Structure formats: structure tokens, C-alpha cells
Amino acid sequence: MTDFSHLLTPPLLPKLQVRKGDPRLLSFLSKRDGGLKEPKAVLVGYPSSRGAEKNGGRAGAELAPTRIRSHLYSLTPDARFFDEHSSLLRGVLDIGDIRVGDSVEENQKILAEVLAPYLRASIPCVVLGGSHDVSYGHFLGYVASEMVISILNFDAHADVREFDENSGGHSGSPFRQALLHPSQLLGSYSVYGLNSWSVARSHLDFLVERNCQFCFSDEMDQAQIDALFHSLSKPTFLSLDIDGLSSAVAPGVSAPNGFGLSPELYYRAALRAGQSRFIQSFDVAEVNPTVDHDGATSRVAALCIWHFLRGMAE
Incomplete structure (x- = not known):
């Protein structure tokens, strides 16, 4: 595997007292x-909130990879x-965090360069965001690998917001950018968990025009998630935007959600993703430790990753 040490910083790991007979990850x-x-x-971290800040959101997601790892x-x-x-x-190999650059675009390029050789080798990648611009960098890893990939996103927002070609994308635009990418390597885009009060009509129209699947939060349950993953038939990457969860359980996000999904649905999705031979990679996005309460949101993200790895073990 290519040496990417110049593009990465070592992971910051918690100092745990592991007792005999009680091993931890x-x-x-x-x-x-x-x-x-x-x-x-x-595992690789994307310690950046630049995309959220460009989209009018709050800084702080750059701390997420370390906090998620600690849990x-x-x-x-x-x-x-x-x-x-x-x-x-x-x-499972934790290769650390990408060395963030001066722009969202540079960070996405670095992430893509790091991911590409693992994706080409069919080694599942788990990316710890970071604001949701992480997912466009994630997609660019497939572009660099010349691989067709579909995207399944759990999110309160469609994240197909318009962006300025000159100033580049942001945390609200990753999937519009992927859908419009000249490579045409995005097979399909589906988004589940939308809040009806958080999606512009123009964004819904864009999804319809592009033949994207979508489902609103008040229409979702565990049976639907099971059916969704059972129906997968093409290589797919999963993105879990933590702001799709209720702020009662995940307050530490850039855009708090007054009516979101339960964490059990996200855990179910992560487990089914790990079990599926069609899920090639996985990212979690939008954890913001600076506005979290007692690490609750980082814990939820960590449990999503735990369930994904648990599913892989089957």
C-alpha cells in the first residue's frame, strides 16, 4: 500500500486503564x-469544519474524529x-487523520488520495468527519479509483444545495457536486430521514429530476431500513449525518434537529451496512463537540461505527 504518512497525522487515542478480562477496542x-x-x-479522520462554516454553520467539527475515537x-x-x-x-487499521489544508477543496483532494488505494483493493473504509463536505472527498476517492459507486445518505437535509463554481462547495452541497461530477461515476443517490421543514422545494425537484430516491423522517422504521439494505444490488457507500437524529440524543451538531430519527434506526442502518456485501465504505458527519453535552453526540457516532464493525464480523 502507498505510504501516505506525509498526508496524515497519527490518531490521538484515549488513555484507558484496561483491566484483565475486560478488553476494549x-x-x-x-x-x-x-x-x-x-x-x-x-479508519481515517477528516478533522475539518470549513465546509460547515462556508455554509453558514458553526465551527467545531474539526474536533470530532478525536472525540469519536475516545468513545x-x-x-x-x-x-x-x-x-x-x-x-x-x-x-482494523486506524491510519489517523488527514493533514487539513487551506481549503475545503484541498481537504477533499487529500482524503480522496488517501482512500483511493484502499477502495481499489476492496478494503472497507470508515471515515470520521468532520462537516458533511467529507462525503464529496469520500466520493472523489472512488473517482480517483475509476469506480462507479452509489451513495446512501441518512440526513435531515438533502445536501444538494447550490454552490458557486468559483468559491467551491461546502457542507450543504456534497451530493449535488457528486451528481454533477463530469466523471458520471455516481450510480445513484438516495437520502433517507429528511425533515419536511428542512428541505427546499427546489432541492426536492432536483432530486426528482435526477431520479434520486428519498424518504422523510416520519415515514421511517426498522422494517424499512431492513428492506432498504436487503434491496441493495450495486456497490454503495453509506453516509450518516448525525444531524438526522433528534437533538435530545445528539445535541452536538451544527444544525440541531428538533424532530429527528431515533439512534436505534442509525444503529440498525450501520449494522445492516456492515453485514451487506454491497456497502464498500462508510462515513459519519457533522458531529460538533464544541456544542455537545457530556459527549453524547460523539458517543452516538462511536456506536454507529461499532455497529458497522459488528456487522462486518458476521
């Missing part, structure tokens, strides 16, 4: 210098499925 996951040559999955690494493997889960975890 910190005991299993490999770090960048751990010598794991053929990982079963890769993720303190979790235990599933005791009911310990051997399989811990075996998978030993094969």
Missing part, C-alpha cells in the same frame, strides 16, 4: 505504525459474538 485495533499489511477495514476505543467487543467480533477488530 483499544486492545484490538491496530494503529498506523502497527505493521498490519492487509487490513480488514481502515469508540473505550467500547467492548460484543460479548455475545466475542470471538468473531474481536477477530475482525484485530484486522
